[in-house]
Amino acid sequence: MGKIAFIFPGQGSQYVGMAKDFYDEIKESRLVFEEADDALNMKLSSLVFEGTEEDLMKTEITQPAVLTASIAMLKALEKEGIDCDYTAGLSLGEYSSLVKSKAMSFSDTLRIVRERGKFMQEAVPQGVGGMAALLGLDRIYLPDVLEAGKDYGIVEVANYNSPEQIVISGELKGIKISCKKAIELGAKKAVELPVSAPFHTSLLTPAGEKLRRELEKITINDLQKTVISNVDGKPVETKEEIVQKLVDQVSHSVLWQQSIEKMINDGVDTFVEIGPGKSLSGFVKRIGKSMNKEVTTLNINNVDTFRQAVEKLTKGA
Incomplete structure (x- = not known):
């Protein structure tokens, strides 16, 4: 096996009940939801597990909800001793990759993405x-x-x-x-x-500037893993780059194809999608095929797929 990348989905992958089986069966995952409830001073777990689709579609709820579900699944994988060489996430998913790299704490990131959701929603009137x-x-x-x-x-x-x-x-x-x-x-x-909004366009530039002010309030650490940035498809070299890249990400194109190509060219041959949905795995397969490269994709979005992925990854170690 070559190098491994953990990749994380963004907004649009959410659904009511996501990660509930992790919460019920795996202590480390349950602690993630409990931390989220405390950090946000709200019962995010209840909204995710028992709320309505309408509630979960509100951007300021969706963003911390997807982040929390993804990190809950990640903690289950880490408990099994499985790690990665590279990490990346699609749009909102980039925040999960920054948590994985220890550049940002989970609790700080939760609060940031809730504000990010508000700013993005407020930047353009509904229906425009x-x-x-x-x-x-x-x-x-x-x-x-x-x-x-x-x-x-x-x-x-x-x-x-x-x-x-x-x-x-x-x-x-x-x-x-x-x-x-x-x-x-x-x-x-x-x-x-x-x-509900025209994400990743110049219309959201004001949202990015509001986000900057929030990012400047938190502690950003040196990265413990190689994170590939959405805005240029390149590794984030220093912690000082992170704020500007996250600000730019709001109003610039997400270079997901270029990010995957970079990792494949750097020797990544196994991509583990961690979080609700499975669209990223499909993108990776098509990108690998276009490059004539053999890649393995594993998708973790429930406890069954988690166990299957652990078996495959530990056998290949």
Whole structure:
């Protein structure tokens, strides 16, 4: 086995009941939820396990909820003595990777992502912004797709997820026009996403500046693991870089494909997705295939998949 990367999902992966089996069966995971309840001075665990989908969709709840579920699953894995060489996370998931690297404490990170969620939601009025996934669009046509929507508002690339998937974000009228153009130019699908704000666009620049003020209040430590940053697809070299990269991340494209390519080129051949959902594993498989590289993906989103992953990782050690 080559090098191992732990990767963490972002907003959109959440669901009511996520990580409940970890809470029930694994002490280390339960302690994570208890710490979250204390740090936020609210029963986040009750919202995650027994709340409504509507509550969990509120960005200021979603972000600490996904972070907590991911770290609860991570602690179960660490208890088994399994570790990584690299770590990265998609958008919000980058905060989980920073907790894993010990650059930020879990309790500080919880409070930061709750504020991040508020700032992102407040930056653009409800109903003005949106996002859409473009599947199977030849990248050569991307400038034309963005240009088509710009007469109707800001339209920018939010995520480079895989060779087959790009996410665009911006003002809703422009997004709709760009989606039509993408289909005309050969995209297999253009799917508007059920999100409440145009994440990762210049429209969220004010949110990034508010986030900076919160990040400057907390202690940031030297990294204990190699973290690949969303904003440039490169390793974070020093703790001093972290605040600026997290500020930029709010309003810049997420270079997920480039991040995975960097890790594969550095010798990572096993990617362990830790947290709700399993979309990142699909992206990694497609990126590896496009590079003609053999990669193994393991997904941990419930206790059964956790046990399967532990067996495979300990056998390969």
